[in-house]
Amino acid sequence: MASDENPVADDDGMFEGLIRASGVPVSEEEKQNLRKAYASLMGLAAKTRKPGRSWDVRMLPIFMPKPPKGQD
Amino acid sequence: MTPDRGIPTIAEAARQIKAGILSPVSLTETCLDRIEKYDPTINAFHTVFIEEARATAKQAESEIEAGNYRGPLHGIPIGIKDVFYMKGYKTTSNSRVMAEFEADEDAAVITKLRDAGAILIGQLNTYEFTFGGRPTFDALYPPARNPWNIERSTGGSSSGSGSAVAAGFCLGALGSDAGGSIRTPSAFCGIAGMKATYGRVSAFGDLPLSFSFDCVGPMTWTSEDSALMLQVLAGYDERDPGSVDTPVPDYVGPLNDGVRGLKVGVIRQFYTDDFEAPDEIVDAIDGIGETLKELGATIGEVNVSPLGDWHAVGRTILPAEAFAIHEENLQNRWEEFGPLARNRMMLGSLVRAVDYIQAQRRRTELLGEIEAALAEYDILITTAMLTPQPPLDDKAPFPFLDVPMIAVPFNLSLHPVQTVRAGFFDDGMPIGAQIVGRNWDETTVLKVAHAFEKQAGLLNRCPKLA
Numbered sequence: 001m002a003s004d005e006n007p008v009a010d011d012d013g014m015f016e017g018l019i020r021a022s023g024v025p026v027s028e029e030e031k032q033n034l035r036k037a038y039a040s041l042m043g044l045a046a047k048t049r050k051p052g053r054s055w056d057v058r059m060l061p062i063f064m065p066k067p068p069k070g071q072d
Numbered sequence: 073m074t075p076d077r078g079i080p081t082i083a084e085a086a087r088q089i090k091a092g093i094l095s096p097v098s099l100t101e102t103c104l105d106r107i108e109k110y111d112p113t114i115n116a117f118h119t120v121f122i123e124e125a126r127a128t129a130k131q132a133e134s135e136i137e138a139g140n141y142r143g144p145l146h147g148i149p150i151g152i153k154d155v156f157y158m159k160g161y162k163t164t165s166n167s168r169v170m171a172e173f174e175a176d177e178d179a180a181v182i183t184k185l186r187d188a189g190a191i192l193i194g195q196l197n198t199y200e201f202t203f204g205g206r207p208t209f210d211a212l213y214p215p216a217r218n219p220w221n222i223e224r225s226t227g228g229s230s231s232g233s234g235s236a237v238a239a240g241f242c243l244g245a246l247g248s249d250a251g252g253s254i255r256t257p258s259a260f261c262g263i264a265g266m267k268a269t270y271g272r273v274s275a276f277g278d279l280p281l282s283f284s285f286d287c288v289g290p291m292t293w294t295s296e297d298s299a300l301m302l303q304v305l306a307g308y309d310e311r312d313p314g315s316v317d318t319p320v321p322d323y324v325g326p327l328n329d330g331v332r333g334l335k336v337g338v339i340r341q342f343y344t345d346d347f348e349a350p351d352e353i354v355d356a357i358d359g360i361g362e363t364l365k366e367l368g369a370t371i372g373e374v375n376v377s378p379l380g381d382w383h384a385v386g387r388t389i390l391p392a393e394a395f396a397i398h399e400e401n402l403q404n405r406w407e408e409f410g411p412l413a414r415n416r417m418m419l420g421s422l423v424r425a426v427d428y429i430q431a432q433r434r435r436t437e438l439l440g441e442i443e444a445a446l447a448e449y450d451i452l453i454t455t456a457m458l459t460p461q462p463p464l465d466d467k468a469p470f471p472f473l474d475v476p477m478i479a480v481p482f483n484l485s486l487h488p489v490q491t492v493r494a495g496f497f498d499d500g501m502p503i504g505a506q507i508v509g510r511n512w513d514e515t516t517v518l519k520v521a522h523a524f525e526k527q528a529g530l531l532n533r534c535p536k537l538a
Contacts, residue, residue: 015422022395022421023403030415033469037415038422040473041391045427047384048434059432060284060439 010042077534078106078240082297085243086144089136096136096147099243100129100191103149107194107241110537113222116236118154118213119161120194125149128191135189144300144324146189151236151245154195155202156182156288157277165279166211167200168408169401179277180309181246181288188304193242196232200413202281203394204229204253206466210410217464218261219535220501224461227260229253229281233291234261238535244292244301248278250285251390252456252479258291258491259456259504262535264521265291266298269511270486271316273302274309282393283314284432285386285483294531295490295521299323302514321515327522332368334520336361337449339374346379347458347476356495356503357455363527364520374452376441379476385438386480387473388423388431395420415469435484442485446510451520454478456491456504482506488514490521493530 015038019026026034079102080088088094104122111117132147152158155165157175164170178186185192200211207215207225216231218224219239226234230247234257237245247254249267258265266289273288280286290301303324308317338361343349361371394417395402402409402417409417445452458478482489487508494505507524509517525531 018422018424019418022399022418024414024418024421025403025406026418030411030418034415034418034422037419037470037473040470041387041419041422042427044384044387044473045423045431047381048388048427048431050434050437053433057433057436059429060436 010039076536077293079103079243081293082144082148082243082300083294085148086300089147090141092136096129096132096191097126099147100125100149100193103193103242106239110239111241113217113538114219114235114239115214115216116196116232116239116241117151117194118197121192125191125193132189132191142189143304145185145304147191148244149191149193149242150185151193151196151233151242152182153198153230153233153246153248155198155248155279156246158182161195163279164212165201166198166213167410167413168212169405171212175277177277180274180311181305182277184304184307196236196245198231199229200410201394201398201417202229202248202250202253202279203413203416204251204256205416205470206462206468207231207464208410208412209465210412215464218461219537220262221461223464224501225260225464225466227256227461230257230291234258234263237261237263237291237293239537240534244290244297247289247291249287249289249483250282251386251477251483254287254289254291255456255479255489255491255504255506259502260461262493262502262504263291263293264295264298264493265289265491266302266514266518267482267489268302268306268514269488271314272488272512272514273305274307274312274315276309276311280397282390284389284393295492295518295525296327298490299327299518299522318512323515323518326515326519329519330367331364331520331523334369334450334516335372335448336364336369336451336453336520337372337374337445339376339452339454341375342379342478343455343458349455349458350460350497352495352497353455353457353503357453357505360453360494360505360524363524367523367527372449374445374449376445377438379478379481381434382438382481382484383476385431385435385484386477388427389435391417391420392423392428393420412469419470438481439485442481442487446487450509450516452508454506454508456506460497461501479506482508487511488517490517492521492524495530496533
């Protein structure tokens with residue numbers, strides 16, 4: 001169940017599904033550590049959301065700054 | 073020569089080599105002697121190219137004697153982080169998964185160093201697949217140790233590069249940086265390091281960690297040396313889709329132009345409000361502003377979104393991209409990864425597409441904040457470390473999740489950053505700072521870094537090796 005503090009995806013079912021979908025043979029012990037880390041990760045993912053964010057805020061289409069002004 | 077360092081800086085050596093006072097052969101032998109004597113303790117290198125280095129040094133000497141001096145890196149021993157393709161050698165990224173991988177051509181920066189006449193002296197340790205956070209004991213090679221205190225972390229992932237330069241095993245080293253991997257070990261090991269503007273240095277032949285962030289750059293004792301190395305490394309390369317075709321300016325000529333009239337903004341909130349760094353760090357970073365003010369710069373304070381916001385974006389994007397890059401090996405060769413590296417990468421499988429895209433959109437907003445600050449200021453300054461160097465054997469599996477990463481903001485924003493030594497903790501360990509400039513303006517960044525280093529006089533102290 002998602003908690004009130006973290007509405008993004010901190011959910012046991014989601015976690016299990018994503019691990020299965022990864023196709024990676026994670027051991028039970030490692031899965032327990034990952035479950036805790038997943039909670040932290042989704043806390044971080046929640047922080048990237050911004051209520052009312054404009055549609056105009058896009059991800060960078062390419063990952064490089066443009067050349068300085070005045071150059072082709 | 074810096075007292076007790078055992079080797080000259082690149083600038084000093086280049087002047088002497090050009091003048092015929094210093095032999096590349098004897099300089100190389102000095103480095104090899106130091107490696108033989110001290111590296112069994114430090115672990116900076118996993119492979120030393122003894123014969124190739126000697127042959128290249130001899131060739132350099134002959135060329136220079138014949139009047140064919142190629143430039144400031146001619147005859148200079150340089151260490152190579154083991155993430156760069158080197159034809160004829162394995163490139164492992166310190167992973168058993170890559171233990172037998174041999175590229176059939178050199179990385180772009182290796183070609184540039186060879187063309188400049190540099191002596192490639194060996195391959196340097198890194199964290200497995202360069203996924204930072206802390207050293208790994210479960211990878212192909214054991215971790216490098218910090219020459220200032222071998223029980224403390226070098227920082228990473230360019231861990232061997234940081235420790236080799238600090239220990240005086242080579243005059244400069246190649247590093248790569250997707251979340252501070254040049255800047256953190258530079259700070260932890262008390263040296264200088266440059267993450268140039270994204271796209272300035274070709275990443276072709278650099279084993280990737282994050283397509284959005286991967287940068288390649290120099291790690292050196294001084295910022296003057298960083299300028300000399302960057303001058304060789306920078307330039308467009310069509311083989312790297314992130315490389316940008318824009319002129320490379322002169323980084324070395326303006327180094328002594330001074331900082332008078334420059335506007336410098338200090339991002340204090342990162343190390344005071346957003347994270348309560350130790351007083352020694354606060355004093356050291358604030359001290360840079362005071363030093364630059366003495367030199368004629370104007371100092372102000374810059375406020376941006378809390379460090380936690382930058383951290384959240386970086387820590388959502390980076391594991392997702394790392395997992396995508398390594399997915400096939402993680403699925404099929406899981407047991408060959410060290411547990412720490414594979415679990416760090418597995419986090420990326422838990423990032424949904426919507427999480428990744430929202431993080432990239434937040435990145436766009438945050439990038440705009442740095443652009444706005446750099447519209448008002450020529451240079452920004454903040455710390456390169458929030459805590460002292462942790463113990464080498466710290467075993468926290470996911471240290472990068474809960475403690476903010478101070479280097480990440482400028483991976484998100486793409487801007488050029490130079491790490492400089494800013495001071496020392498009471499126990500003698502070095503403190504590093506970040507000097508940030510406008511996109512493509514590494515020249516001003518290096519000029520400010522050089523001016524600070526000369527005025528502050530902090531580079532006279534060296535680690536004592538045993």
